[in-house]
Amino acid sequence: MNFELSPEITAMCEAVTGFAQRDLTGPDSFEPIDFRRRWELAGKQGILGATVPTQYGGSGLDAVAAVALMEALGSGCADTGFAFSAAAHLFACLMPITEFGTEEQCRHWLPRLCSGELVAAHAITEAEAGSDIFNMSARAVRDGDHYVLNGTKVFTTNAPIADVFLVQAVTSPGSGFFGVTAFLIGAATPGLRVGPPYAKIGLRGSPTAEVHFADCRVPADCVLGGEGAGASVFTGSMKWERTCLFGIYLGAMRRVLDSTIVYAGERVQFGSPIGEFQAVSHRIVDMLARLESAALLLNKAAVELSRGGNCEVSAGLAKIAVSEAAVQIGLDAIQLRGALGVTAGDAETLLRDAVPSRIFSGTNEIQKNNVARALGLGRKRR
Structure with missing residues (x-):
């Protein structure tokens, strides 16, 4: 295989390394105002939407170019936690929206997520459902043209500062792979509450917290990929995250x-x-x-x-x-x-x-x- 990058991608990576050294390295801790400042700069530089199609505000890079871009970011930004937050935002949230979202969902969310105006978080892990992900206890019950969510997610990257959450919940207990549904939920939705940031051994510049849902009513048009497609959405996000992040x-x-x-x-x-x-x-x-x-x-x-x-x-x-x-x-x-x-x-x-x-x-x-x-x-x- 030929791993040689094009002159355009090489120049892009050199620019990102220099930009990250100059503008993205921050304190080895999470500080909301400074995080937002750097986040908006990263959005303007095209980092936050690198692999999103251009019609939705991204750069349309493939996975090979994305790995090179992330390497350049990691090389230039000494705050690996901040770089990790940006990558989790892009690969675990924006790419699932790109691949599974309706045209309306893509146009509503992606441009502002790519630009750095908004921050996304993927909430799937639970206290008793980490590796055993289909053992999650969060439930979403259909109620007319809404779903009512209840449950708690843990270790959710970007949760303390997120504007939108990609949330996985069980809609059909006992159905395994096809019993999970994904939702796009705004942070201001009643019934959604974010806990305090965790203190962590590393990646301290990346804010992580629990997300609680208590009778959280979500419109049915917030479902991502259709009811029962949550596991496919998760698998797709991990495909990008494990490779590019x-x-x-x-x-x-x-x-x-x-x-x-x-x-x-x-x-x-x-x-x-x-x-x-x-x-x-x-x-x-x-x-x-x-x-x-x-x-x-x-x-x-x-x-x-x-x-x-x-x-x-x-x-x-x-x-x-x-x-x-x-x-x-x-x-x-x-x-x-x-x-x-x-x-x-x-x-x-x-x-x-x-x-x-x-x-x-x-x-x-x-x-x-x-x-x-x-x-x-x-x-x-x-």
Whole structure:
């Protein structure tokens, strides 16, 4: 496969890296006013709607270009949490609307979501329905031309600042895959309440919270993809998220690897730069090998997605490879810096931000289950 990018995409990525370095890096915490300021800038730059068709305000990029764009964003934006929020907004929310929304829904929501005027959040995970997603307890009952939603979602990215929620709820208990329905619900809808932001080990610049629904009445025309299509909407969102979002980590790893190489060339011990010692240089080579291997797997998945293929295996393998590489490169970068590695800096930040990547978008153990099932192995889905 040819992973060489066109001159136009290459120039776009260079511009995004410079823009992110200049305008998107913020505090290692969530501050609503500053988050909105940077969010609107990211929208004007075209990041928030990168893969959305141009007729709805996006840039119409394919998955290969999207991975390159996310890598550029991750490289330039030291606040990986903010970059993660932008990617979750685009791939877990806007792409499902693009693929499953009616023309009216697309025209109503997408232009303002692409421009940065609005923020989206995908609410699906529950306390007892994480990996076992079809065990969710949230219910939506039809009542005339409305649905009434009740339940609680947890670990919802962007919830504290979201203007619209893509929500999954059971409409037909016992029907499994076809018993779940997706809804587009405005944040101001009565009966919808967002809890306080979580304190997290990493991705602190990305606000995450619980979302509560108490007799929340939603018009029937807010259903996305039709009743019973919620699982398909979720599967579609994960296809994009598992493939494209992880480009952010490629960029973050490359940024930290570059700074580690510089450090190894400048730090002198026993009369020589530590990069001259094999124990150091070989570890850096291992870091590069992990990064490049993960990048190849991720780009392979992006090519398959761009071609409309079934990328379940390639996306699962790529998600595992990128997340595990990010954690190990974070550990290596800290180790090579010695005591400086455990103080505030890009190495310890990468490690903190990398740890959640093995969990979100489906844990790495679940990815292995998915790949094994695609190979005809493992337990069958009920």
